[in-house]
Amino acid sequence: MSTAAAEHSPGRGEADGVAARARGLTKAYGSGETTVLALDSVDVDIARGRFTAVMGPSGSGKSTLMHCLAGLDTVSAGQVWLGNTEITGLKDRELTRLRRDRIGFMFQSFNLVPTLNAAENITLPMDIAGRRPDRKWLDQVIDTLGLRDRLTHRPAQLSGGQQQRVACARALVSRPELIFADEPTGNLDSRSGLEVLGFLREAVDALGQTVVMVTHDPGAAAHSDLVLFLADGRIVDEMARPTAPAVLERMRLFAGGHQQAPASGTVPAGRDDAARRED
Ligand SMILES: Nc1ncnc2c1ncn2[C@@H]1O[C@H](COP(=O)(O)OP(=O)(O)OP(=O)(O)O)[C@@H](O)[C@H]1O
Numbered sequence: 001m002s003t004a005a006a007e008h009s010p011g012r013g014e015a016d017g018v019a020a021r022a023r024g025l026t027k028a029y030g031s032g033e034t035t036v037l038a039l040d041s042v043d044v045d046i047a048r049g050r051f052t053a054v055m056g057p058s059g060s061g062k063s064t065l066m067h068c069l070a071g072l073d074t075v076s077a078g079q080v081w082l083g084n085t086e087i088t089g090l091k092d093r094e095l096t097r098l099r100r101d102r103i104g105f106m107f108q109s110f111n112l113v114p115t116l117n118a119a120e121n122i123t124l125p126m127d128i129a130g131r132r133p134d135r136k137w138l139d140q141v142i143d144t145l146g147l148r149d150r151l152t153h154r155p156a157q158l159s160g161g162q163q164q165r166v167a168c169a170r171a172l173v174s175r176p177e178l179i180f181a182d183e184p185t186g187n188l189d190s191r192s193g194l195e196v197l198g199f200l201r202e203a204v205d206a207l208g209q210t211v212v213m214v215t216h217d218p219g220a221a222a223h224s225d226l227v228l229f230l231a232d233g234r235i236v237d238e239m240a241r242p243t244a245p246a247v248l249e250r251m252r253l254f255a256g257g258h259q260q261a262p263a264s265g266t267v268p269a270g271r272d273d274a275a276r277r278e279d
Helices: 062-069 092-102 118-128 135-144 160-172 190-205 244-254
Strands: 018-029 036-047 051-055 077-082 103-106 178-182 211-214 226-231 234-240
Touching: 018 062, 036 062, 036 077, 036 234, 051 062, 051 190, 062 077, 062 178, 062 211, 092 103, 103 160, 118 135, 118 160, 135 160, 135 190, 160 178, 160 190, 178 190, 190 211, 226 244, 234 244
Parallel strands: 051 211, 051 226, 103 178, 178 211
Antiparallel strands: 018 036, 018 077, 226 234
């Protein structure tokens, strides 16, 4: 099915066009009888200035979709655009530059450099690229994420939630067009998970960023504006203004008998209580 996230977005200001788009996106792994069709002709529009969650049973193609939209993986067929740039067909070097300049990534493992302090970790990608961060924006990100008094701490001196906030700031610092978050709360206790979701929400609401988050957790998905449901490599449904019970119910419908219970440490739903800072 084709999604039209921009039309479905709730009233948090107008969505401003499409940040990423795929048409007929197909990804097959292997060949012959062992071929796995991870994505089966997916059409999707990711609305700019929105928080989109991608859900689905294990193996439904969530990570593959994210990797193909982010230019981290090649496609077997179809087209992908970031803004107006078609990324399918770009050469490796062009893709590397596009990812560096226009996309932010947050993964389950924070990938912070242990010998660098928080401030150095935040600006590392820009330092590597030889670019200077916009000081005003950097300050805004640091304050929004509540990291001002943690900047000189190294990762080992920070809690899991604080480390994930640093990872979030690092993803935001170049003011990317699109932030991809793969299970960003997966390694966190529920309170830290809530914090991170609150900050992703704020990145969208206060800083105007666009976030796509892959998650297994209906409570986490409930913080988004729109949930896309994947099953067997296809987008089979979407839900605007999600709530955790409604997402869980929809997951049950699409899991085809092997429904996943939310993991322990599941993040409770609700946006309003999400931004509690524990400093
Ligand atoms: N490198 C690969 N080689 C072969 N098959 C792969 C590869 N990567 C993914 N697949 C297969 O593609 C399908 C989709 O995988 P993907 O990781 O995108 O699913 P997912 O929904 O993210 O799963 P999970 O929730 O378990 O992370 C699965 O059947 C998987 O086994």
